[in-house]
Amino acid sequence: MNIILVGQNHGRSKVFTLHPGGILVVAAFTLAIVALCAWAGYQAAMARVADRPVVPSYILAQWHETLQGQEKQLAELEREAREQVDAMTLRLGEMQGRLLRLDALGQRFVDNGAVAADEFNFDEAPAVGGPEEEAGEARSFTSPQLTQLINQLDQRIRDREQQLRLLDTLISNRRLEDERFVEGRPITWGWLSSPFGYRTDPFNGKRTWHNGVDLAGKDGSDIISVAAGVVTFAGDRHGYGNLVEIDHGDGLVTRYAHAKTVEVEVGQVVQKGQAIATMGSTGRSTGPHVHFEVLQNGKARNPVTYIQRASR
Template sequence: MNIIFLRDGHGQSRARSMGARAVVLTVVLALSLVAALLAGAFWLGRQSAASDASITPELVKTWQENLKQQKEEIRTYKSLAQQNIDALTLRMGELQARLLRLDALGQRLTDVAGLDEGEFDFESSPALGGPEEPALEQSFSVPMLTQVLESIEQQAESREQQLRVMDELFVNQRFQREQFVAGRPIKKGWLSSHYGFRSDPFTGKRAWHSGVDFAGKEGSDIVAVAGGVVTHSEERFGYGNLVEVNHGGGLVTRYAHCAKLMVKTGDVVQKGQVLAKMGSTGRSTGPHVHFEVLQDGRSANPTKFIHRASR
């Protein structure tokens, strides 16, 4: 048999001769290839049919139930996460309230202690800084945040207790300073009569004088020499208009012959507060204030209280 090979274009054709055996072998190979392709297509079809047959309604139902269960678990996790967020938010609110109380206590202590407001400004964030360090890749988890919040709460509670104690100490110290009897009962004037025996200004005879007198201008201020409670503020025989202040610790001061009383019984007064205006009421020869000090109910020499240094 002759086989003719044709070339594209204008090239010459060539012929090749093949024997009968070669022709038969070529045909057999071609038929084998076709048979193999048909067998492969048939096997793939059977496999696909078998796969389709394995997806039963029961299997589909199982898948649906698993999917439903997974969705339910997701909803549960979301609910737990929201509860954790709500709990953390509540604790953050409590911490903010405590911090506000701490700021108020700190500001009060700053005022009581007379500290510089610029040095302790509780309305500003504290100054922080430092060299930059590589950050950890791990973020805070909910348990870690909970531990941090618990630690902050304990520290805030401890600081709050300490500040309360300090506040009480400062208040007590200030109260003691207020109660400390010292100084003169006038802002302007001069000492006109001492404590002890003297010549009575009306009779000329030797008589006991239970206080000291400060003369001054009519209507000038008479001030408290210490903080306390007004126990008497009205006229009394011999004293004229009288203010009496109890300072605690057994100490009482009296301010007599006043022209006008500026406080009333029961008032709480501070050191240096104006109690009355200087006058000449009662047994008096002119504008002055008769100043007495009683210690445990007995007359005491006001001079030692007048000249001692204030706290």
């Protein structure tokens, strides 16, 4: 192998001839230089790392402790958030149940005629609306704001419940008073055959006192209660024949005598207009009719006064 070196002076050159052994020497020398450079670079890098400051172990422990504390705080916040959501869900469920009761109560007002059916529909959500705000103005509620809204809604529902219950009580009491209000005739068809007060007795012709009025009609036709009440007597009584006596409260009692059959029992609650007996001629009677009496605190009153109430 020949190596030619060209100089800068006058273009002169030198030629060196390398034998195979010399080539090996040159290669070994080159590898040694490369290895020396690599080792020097490694030592420089290690020295640079060694020059860096070492973090003390107690600082690492503090960082670890801080990290654990933050993890615990995060877990506590997550637990509190779940508890708040669960509490809100529970309250919303209770409020939903109360709203369902209010809807049922409102529907009952509609069914009873206290509220116009075409004015309120409790089967549908109320209609609402309004213009949409700009996107930059619309914001979601914060948790405290949402809690405040739920508290306000809860209080409004409680107020409405109390008001509706009071209204329901008043309507029920009024309906009860209407049911207990004695008015109208105890028959569906017939005529007045004998008035209240003194009259000529149909059996002996003498002037006698008549505690009620007689209403004649068709044998077997219905005798109805003129008001709601409780049956206090149902059966045969001397002179009255088959008799039904009903207590309407407040010392007011009505009697229906000479019935052919009795359709109610003692202790039974009857409604206004309910059939309680059939017209007949039992007891001291000359023909099919009902002897109708009205007593206030045990004293006989003129039934015509109560009959005429229905026409007012």
